[in-house]
Amino acid sequence: MTRTAAIIGTGVIGAGWAARFLLNGWDVRLFDPDPEAPRKTRAVLENARHALPMLYDTTLPPEGRLTFCDIISQAVEDADWIQESIPERLVLKRKTFQKIQEHCHPDAVIASSTSGFKPSDLQGCAMRGGQIIVAHPFNPVYLLPLVELVTTDANPPALVARARETLRGLGMFPLRLRAEIDAHVADRLMEAVWREALWLVRDDIATTEEIDNAIRYGFGLRWAQMGLFETFRIAGGEAGMRHFLAQFGPCLQWPWTRLTDVPELTPELIDKIATQSDAQSGALTIRELERQRDDNLVAMLRALKTRDAAAGALIKTHEARLWPDRTTTPSPLITVRRTVPIDWTDYNGHMNESRYGQVFSDAADDVMIRIGADADYIAQGLSYFTVDIHIQFRAETHAGQMIRVETRVVEGAGKKLRLAHRMLDDESGALLAEAEQLLIHVSLKTRRACEPEPEIAARAAALAAQTGEE
């Protein structure tokens, strides 16, 4: 059954939540008094529709329905999840919760995107404080998996469990804090860097661009995949974390940062930062920067997915739930349905030829899973290797295009599995490429050809009988 999310406040964060829910199949109702809200939300949605489907090697569920509401009550009644992302003013938030709770179902989760307030601040004078939690996401909400989940003893454990499950179902990583604290965890870390960076700009040690380069060409690359402590553990060498602390602990007492003071944001300092930032990034509009950021994130996250590491492992886990049912045999047999990701294009501006091979390789994987030659079978030391493929390229394919592959099992006898693929534009049905592919069953121990298990052979033969005829 389709579930409904109410998004209260549709700035960059609220609109990002709307996109995350919508593209994962939820119906979404939006409320924001800004008359520009629908336009702004659609701009964020357009970015999300471009980027999020590219993360996965299969399709997301069909998009839910999007409704703009004129009043809060209309948005929140019957909503399963209510996400508040209004400005960071406590009185305003408390008033909004009051309004929400007058109209929403008492079992709905009411989550605040607040960067700074503790959940107990928000629950304070609410009529049902136990319904309110903090679920603090990170921009772009539709791509970054982290969401800080902060609760209090007032929240029933069942509601907290449901909140975690919902966030996981959106492909996110709910990080539950052990105790509430102002600004949670991630923003405290960012704030510390932000303050130090402002000093460096103020004192003309480095410009905004130089500081960004110091991050993205160095420790930023380490942190994106391992974070801080695991990186430092490696720095400690075989002696480990204890040794690292003994060696580098004393630095804490050294004047390596501006510990005790906060730079004043004078008009001069604001002007300096804004001017430097214009020089660094002003050639591009925010829209263009967002698209660059998203495409870079997609490419990095997909790279981590090939390694089943860091945030890439989260995407892989979510993707496992997205695969269609493979126990039935539709006609024609559809072995791939997906969006072409940005990192598959080349200097000619279209999908590189080798990625056609990738698509047909994925199509063969689908056939293998259908005949039982799945991850468990491979773990037992048996698999199929491609020994011959002939690809005929019929049309160009572009990033963001939705494609599908229809596959016939032409031969499924003994060691041989012979497939005929047609890759099509999923919308128009236009032919993009055709391929004939021969796979041979192998032992992963000897790396030589061998007969498949009888059950696999039988299923291959059956699939050939069902799909082999043109």
Next chain:
Amino acid sequence: MTRTAAIIGTGVIGAGWAARFLLNGWDVRLFDPDPEAPRKTRAVLENARHALPMLYDTTLPPEGRLTFCDIISQAVEDADWIQESIPERLVLKRKTFQKIQEHCHPDAVIASSTSGFKPSDLQGCAMRGGQIIVAHPFNPVYLLPLVELVTTDANPPALVARARETLRGLGMFPLRLRAEIDAHVADRLMEAVWREALWLVRDDIATTEEIDNAIRYGFGLRWAQMGLFETFRIAGGEAGMRHFLAQFGPCLQWPWTRLTDVPELTPELIDKIATQSDAQSGALTIRELERQRDDNLVAMLRALKTRDAAAGALIKTHEARLWPDRTTTPSPLITVRRTVPIDWTDYNGHMNESRYGQVFSDAADDVMIRIGADADYIAQGLSYFTVDIHIQFRAETHAGQMIRVETRVVEGAGKKLRLAHRMLDDESGALLAEAEQLLIHVSLKTRRACEPEPEIAARAAALAAQTGEE
């Protein structure tokens, strides 16, 4: 002419420098009083030989010669670059510089890897202070491009220019600080986060693993490609940096971080951190963690390279210098020589079939460049598209394997370019795959077949005449 680097101190940083120089074709002389230094250095070198070549789609220059020296004088005499990476004690560093300067060439660059000291601290009582600079790298030195270059007025501009050029020649990004400051830029930012993170662990808000997840599933992914200011610029929306500062500036005054205090590293706190870190990462040895880190970095950096973005753009620039001369026609014509990168392998533990297609696509690119259908030609709106490829897979190929492709231009007439490729293990010459590939010359405006420019056609015909026969 081969240049020589002297590496004084071969801990993780010194050995990383040794690997960076060596794999970029420099001769390297090492000095470290630790009798274990050769073994430890070789372990770092092994990691570097695994990872660094994978960044590039061509080969690095032949490795230089590695020599372990018993005395400093032997290491530094005739060295063009002397890199000091000894413990962070000023007296020790000053004594070492004295010893170095007694024996080195007065024109050599003497660079310190110091994390904390200013160059003026190091130049203080040296006999030739102007020869000494700070070049502070980041672990793993062989993979991360950032190096903070800090100089003083005592350093001659010509020496500073030479230092920058040398570091760029190693594929690094020298970030020159505008003024010297304790701990330079990046370590100050990291120190700010480290201190805040220690508070969060001490106060049981989050464990080491949870803090790492807060970084790597969220802002770490943003910072790895854009850094801090550009990310915040986007958060400010179309109104830009000035708006962001107006909106979020006040947070600086809020109690979002532990501003004024430093957590004391009591035995209890050290124990807590070490225990949490063991729980988080203790299942893997440091060696295994290093390999994971390096493979993740390679995959992320390669992903950024496909986008010509952030650190990936630096790698692309360096790679452009590494391509072999394509103006002559060796026999056989070698169109690809490279290491198989880690992100090309699949669940069968070998190079995925689609990456064979990638290699042959790259081989075709090489042929295109040789006949003049290069980036400039493509920018004019003309190119070749592959319309048909037939690949026969002969043997498995693995990450780290050095491969080459020998290509014959079977037909180079009119719109057609027909290639026959053989992919071989570069060492043994064993056949890994064969392919026949047909490309058609196209207009990128009409996206249809058209005749190539006469000069391109003539060069294609000539290359076919030279290489077409078996």
